[in-house]
Amino acid sequence: MWTILGSSRLLAACFPVWRPLLRNNTSLASIQTVLKLQEKKCNSVVYPTRDLEKLLSPDIDRSNFRLFDPTIEEITTAESLFRPTAKHVIDFVTSAIRMDHTPELQQPEVCFIGRSNVGKSSLIKALFALVPGIEVRVSKTPGHTKKMNFFKVGKAFTLVDMPGYGYRAPEDFTEMVEAYIQERRNLKRTFLLVDGSIGIQEADLIAIEMCEEFGIPYAMVMTKMDRSRPAVLVTQYMQIHEFIKSQTQGCFPQPFIVSSLHFSGIHLLRCFIAHVTGNLQKVS
Ligand SMILES: Nc1nc2c(ncn2[C@@H]2O[C@H](COP(=O)(O)OP(=O)(O)OP(=O)(O)O)[C@@H](O)[C@H]2O)c(=O)[nH]1
Numbered sequence: 001m002w003t004i005l006g007s008s009r010l011l012a013a014c015f016p017v018w019r020p021l022l023r024n025n026t027s028l029a030s031i032q033t034v035l036k037l038q039e040k041k042c043n044s045v046v047y048p049t050r051d052l053e054k055l056l057s058p059d060i061d062r063s064n065f066r067l068f069d070p071t072i073e074e075i076t077t078a079e080s081l082f083r084p085t086a087k088h089v090i091d092f093v094t095s096a097i098r099m100d101h102t103p104e105l106q107q108p109e110v111c112f113i114g115r116s117n118v119g120k121s122s123l124i125k126a127l128f129a130l131v132p133g134i135e136v137r138v139s140k141t142p143g144h145t146k147k148m149n150f151f152k153v154g155k156a157f158t159l160v161d162m163p164g165y166g167y168r169a170p171e172d173f174t175e176m177v178e179a180y181i182q183e184r185r186n187l188k189r190t191f192l193l194v195d196g197s198i199g200i201q202e203a204d205l206i207a208i209e210m211c212e213e214f215g216i217p218y219a220m221v222m223t224k225m226d227r228s229r230p231a232v233l234v235t236q237y238m239q240i241h242e243f244i245k246s247q248t249q250g251c252f253p254q255p256f257i258v259s260s261l262h263f264s265g266i267h268l269l270r271c272f273i274a275h276v277t278g279n280l281q282k283v284s
């Protein structure tokens with residue numbers, strides 16, 4: 001029983017089903033069956049690419065698939081950073097449209113860039129799902145986010161939501177975002193979001209070129225994975241994987257896949273953010 005309870009710490013956070021089962025004196029065997037099913041579901045939510053890997057033929061090189069492969073314990077540790085307390089306040093700080101309007105924060109920072117409507121604000125909202133009352137505005141209308149929005153996660157790090165590029169981008173987008181990415185000293189990682197259901201588009205190539213030219217470390221995140229069938233998703237994943245390997249220098253070789261709607265990949269991304277901002281060891 002201890003093993004079941006011990007291995008289900010994250011499970012309990014994702015799917016708190018075992019509590020009512022225990023209260024109702026359900027038999028241990030049925031609890032185990034339910035937990036096994038939930039654990040499988042939970043693994044798919046936490047490590048979404050593992051399900052995709054199963055669809056690939058065995059001869060495909062998987063060496064970069066699990067470069068970042070934290071344990072459940074590390075994932076749980078990172079989760080605590082995204083849970084606010086009286087001493088660890090998670091909140092919106094300010095908006096800025098120019099570099100000289102950006103807040104002077106010393107803590108490490110990560111930012112989210114991508115085409116208008118790709119799901120940047122939705123992803124930040126999902127990352128902050130444990131923060132009651134925090135406002136991150138999303139919209140079906142492209143070009144919704146017009147400013148750089150800064151959110152502080154205690155003294156640990158800052159997340160920055162950016163306006164999108166491409167269709168209906170703000171006029172001063174280039175000035176605003178390029179300057180930020182090039183000049184922001186505490187920027188530890190840029191997350192470049194691409195729509196997982198359609199893959200890399202022309203406008204994404206321009207952003208990739210910008211990241212490469214500035215020599216900044218960045219990572220690609222495939223969004224809206226709930227919109228594609230696994231077979232389509234795995235094809236996009238492999239294409240992006242190959243693209244990163246052959247065409248980029250500064251991009252982390254392992255793309256992330258998320259669904260902000262179903263919370264898939266969100267735990268892993270939280271953990272990666274904790275890692276790149278140097279916070280994973282601090283809280284463990
Ligand atoms: N199905 C699905 N829809 C999503 C997901 N993420 C975002 N969306 C939808 O995509 C639309 C755009 O989402 P936003 O998060 O506002 O996109 P954005 O990249 O911030 O857009 P801009 O601020 O305009 O640059 C909204 O209608 C969201 O509900 C997802 O994971 N799955």
Ligand SMILES: [Mg+2]
Binds near residue numbers: 122138144145162
């Ligand atoms: Mg937005």
